[in-house]
Amino acid sequence: MTLLLTPDELLTTTRAVRKRLDFERPVSRALIGECIEVALQAPNGSNMQLWRWVVVDDRNTIEKLAGLYNEAIEEYSKLYDSGELGERARQDPGFDRMTESVMHLAQNLHRSPALLVPCIAGRMETQDIFTQASLWGSVIPAIWSFMLALRSRGLGSAWTTVHLHREKEAATLLGIPYPHYTQAGLFPVAYTLGTEFKRARRRPAADVIHWNRW
Ligand SMILES: Cc1cc2nc3c(=O)[nH]c(=O)nc-3n(C[C@H](O)[C@H](O)[C@H](O)COP(=O)(O)O)c2cc1C
Structure with a gap:
């Protein structure tokens, strides 16, 4: 299935999908491979x-991940609740709804047809800012393209990073060579419900643009 969306519709409606992931419907490896090609x-x-x-589609490994x-x-909720980041997030009127949605995904993640863990060569924490920006910049655009490719085919995902508090354990589980590769996040892959x-x-662009000077 290809959705008939204009480029701007695709770019502006590719959401973090958590409550509307179809955990019952299988997703083929061919389709995931096609989205990665994009x-x-x-x-x-x-x-x-x-x-x-x-890409993890083995049920047992998905459950462990x-x-x-x-x-x-x-662990993160405790840090978040007591920290400045949580304080700022709570000011958003949509915070409670988002928290509920985050918890829904966490409780159902093990039911995902597949999970994707994109990785980039090198350990980020040992690099200078130029190298970090170059490495993140060499994987994040591709992940976003993956999410757009999913959306245009009637599938969805949610960008997640929280598992990186257990990055080493995830590397061991998945056989990722931790000293040589950094995981960028964890992405459920599923058809969307509707x-x-x-x-x-x-916030409108006018609030965040600085023309010529900050
Ligand atoms: C860097 C990054 C990390 C994120 N980490 C998580 C996460 O660990 N768990 C989660 O459920 N959502 C996570 N999200 C999803 C955001 O909460 C979501 O993009 C935000 O609420 C805006 O939703 P929207 O893009 O649908 O408007 C993350 C998003 C980004 C970009």
Whole structure:
């Protein structure tokens, strides 16, 4: 299935989908591979293509990875609740709804047809800011392209990073060479329940643009 969306509709309606993921409907490897092929057209530093894409569709491994995600979310919630980040997030009128949605995904992540863990070569924490920006910039555009490719085919995902509180354990589980690769996040892959999604509530561009000078 290809949704008939204009480029702007695709870009403005690709949401973090948590409550509307269809956990019952299988997703073929061919379809995930097709979306990754699209993703690999993204820009990346010196075209070195330092990315790797770990796709998990083994039920047992999905359950274990979802277990790590849930451990991490419990730990992170405590940090978040007491920290400045949580304080700022709570000021958003949509905060309670988002929290409920985050918890729904956490509770159902183990039911995902597949989970994707994109990786980039190198350990981020040992690099200077130029190298970090170059490495993140060499995988994040591709992940976003993957999410757009899913959306245009009637599937969805949610960008998640919380499992990185258990990155080492996830590396061990998935056989990722932790000293040489950094995981960028964890992405459920599923068909969406319905294909209508709205534009997000965001601050207007005029509030965040600085013309010529900050
Ligand atoms: C860097 C990053 C990390 C995120 N981490 C998580 C996460 O760990 N768990 C989760 O449920 N959502 C996570 N999200 C999803 C955001 O909460 C979501 O994008 C935001 O609420 C806006 O939703 P929208 O894009 O549908 O408007 C993350 C998003 C980004 C970009």
